[in-house]
Amino acid sequence: MTSIPAFEHTPIDKISNICGDVRNAFLSHKTRPIEFRLQQLRKLYWGLKDHREAIVEACKKDIGKSSFETYLTESSWCENDIIFMCNNLEAWAKDEKAPDGKLMDTAFSPRIRKEPLGTVLVIGAYNFPIQLSLGPVIVAIAAGCTVVLKPSENAPHAGAVMQKILAEYLDPTCYTTIQGAVPETTAVLDQKWDKIFYTGSEAVGKIIAKKAAETLTPITLELGGRNPAIVTKNADPRLAARRLMWAKCLNAGQVCVSQNYTLIDKSILPAFIEQVKKALGEFFPDGPQKSADYGRIVNKRQFDRLKKLLESTKGTILHGGHMDEADLYIEPTVVQVNDEHDPLLADESFGPLIPVLAVNDIDEAIRIANSVHDTPLGIYPFGTTAETDKILNQTRSGGASVNDGFYHASIPTLQFGGVGTSGQGAYRGRASFECFTHRRSVTTTPGWIEGLLDVRYPPYNMSKQKQ
Numbered sequence: 001m002t003s004i005p006a007f008e009h010t011p012i013d014k015i016s017n018i019c020g021d022v023r024n025a026f027l028s029h030k031t032r033p034i035e036f037r038l039q040q041l042r043k044l045y046w047g048l049k050d051h052r053e054a055i056v057e058a059c060k061k062d063i064g065k066s067s068f069e070t071y072l073t074e075s076s077w078c079e080n081d082i083i084f085m086c087n088n089l090e091a092w093a094k095d096e097k098a099p100d101g102k103l104m105d106t107a108f109s110p111r112i113r114k115e116p117l118g119t120v121l122v123i124g125a126y127n128f129p130i131q132l133s134l135g136p137v138i139v140a141i142a143a144g145c146t147v148v149l150k151p152s153e154n155a156p157h158a159g160a161v162m163q164k165i166l167a168e169y170l171d172p173t174c175y176t177t178i179q180g181a182v183p184e185t186t187a188v189l190d191q192k193w194d195k196i197f198y199t200g201s202e203a204v205g206k207i208i209a210k211k212a213a214e215t216l217t218p219i220t221l222e223l224g225g226r227n228p229a230i231v232t233k234n235a236d237p238r239l240a241a242r243r244l245m246w247a248k249c250l251n252a253g254q255v256c257v258s259q260n261y262t263l264i265d266k267s268i269l270p271a272f273i274e275q276v277k278k279a280l281g282e283f284f285p286d287g288p289q290k291s292a293d294y295g296r297i298v299n300k301r302q303f304d305r306l307k308k309l310l311e312s313t314k315g316t317i318l319h320g321g322h323m324d325e326a327d328l329y330i331e332p333t334v335v336q337v338n339d340e341h342d343p344l345l346a347d348e349s350f351g352p353l354i355p356v357l358a359v360n361d362i363d364e365a366i367r368i369a370n371s372v373h374d375t376p377l378g379i380y381p382f383g384t385t386a387e388t389d390k391i392l393n394q395t396r397s398g399g400a401s402v403n404d405g406f407y408h409a410s411i412p413t414l415q416f417g418g419v420g421t422s423g424q425g426a427y428r429g430r431a432s433f434e435c436f437t438h439r440r441s442v443t444t445t446p447g448w449i450e451g452l453l454d455v456r457y458p459p460y461n462m463s464k465q466k467q
Ligand code: NAD
Pocket: 123, 124, 125, 126, 127, 128, 132, 150, 151, 152, 153, 154, 180, 181, 182, 185, 186, 199, 200, 201, 202, 204, 205, 207, 221, 222, 223, 224, 225, 255, 256, 257, 348, 350, 377, 418, 422, 423
């Protein structure tokens, strides 16, 4: 079994040199050949395979994640992303011919070269510590960039395992890790970057965006949720309850794309609540705390925040409510709230708090969803096709899963990203490659065409214009 190395903050006085070395590696053109990128991706694949047990152990220690969830959403997720990239890389990296225009233009071979953006910084969040850090790293490698990874300090074991894998399996001059919290990240942000890829909260996203704006550095921001689920009167309450409870119990609700609140037609609220209780009982027959499949809150700070948030609601707890600070455990807790202004709707809970608000009809649900946050990361309508289409047509969101909780985020060929304040830019699928690639427009002017080009040279005259 591979042991987990110790987590150590990177000394701040070393950060500038580390980043400079990675920049120099890009400038050496080492990462440009496709074969080099494929070789590095294959090595990373084996690094992940060799460290599967360490990854499981790290995610268990960091966030109480079950082995199954770690396998599904962290290790095999990244392994599959690597296979997907390797299978598509050559096709995506090829020059793209410009669409046919004027006949003469084709003589100039107008085309788009796919160029790596350069040296990129990837800043990860804690909740899927491996996936959200290595996912963008995999793509940046595929695109031919050199990379500095700054994982979340709130998942230190996962951070340490990734640092070990990158150092032992990849070319250390091209890909490296900087560990730390705000002071280290601030020092990292002071360096020169060709792209910053950030996953995390909206508040920190603004700090990153401001910093990047000073140097016109392009950014991708994968930000917070506040996502609504809408369950109409024609939805199947059992199906909606099982799927939404799955989405809220995975990672103990610490999922950016999980529903933050559910708006439900008042006529099926009782049936829905009954099915919610039934589903939770089926998922965790001995209760969630005793189940190996239910995670924990990442740390005391987040535990206290969730506790305070639950205390602030004016709603009624219909199920759950148990908390155990020593174990950082919070039971999936269903709260019926009275109105759309309840803090459980306004704030992103990012935990297993499950507010439900009864509505009179679909129009009221749409109005409330749009007024709580008009550009959430995801939206989850349940109902007939006509109803779910209406909801999609009258709302905005980064993505959507119809009749499910966040399934769209798990499709590797589908791009993922926010809109408005839930994010900028997207990755996964082909969008991943484009995220770290500059589409460089190029033409080549052949020598034989000079006679035809005569028209463009001064002195100009009207007879030339007629040619
Ligand atoms: P966070 O914003 O606290 O931290 C994310 C990263 O930012 C960490 O690496 C951290 O070290 C760094 N950071 C924190 N404060 C900073 C500062 N002042 N200056 C510079 N860097 C700083 O987020 P988190 O608690 O790790 O994750 C939870 C949030 O992330 C939620 O809002 C969630 O919705 C969001 N999230 C979004 C996605 C997505 O794909 N859209 C995925 C996961 C999480």
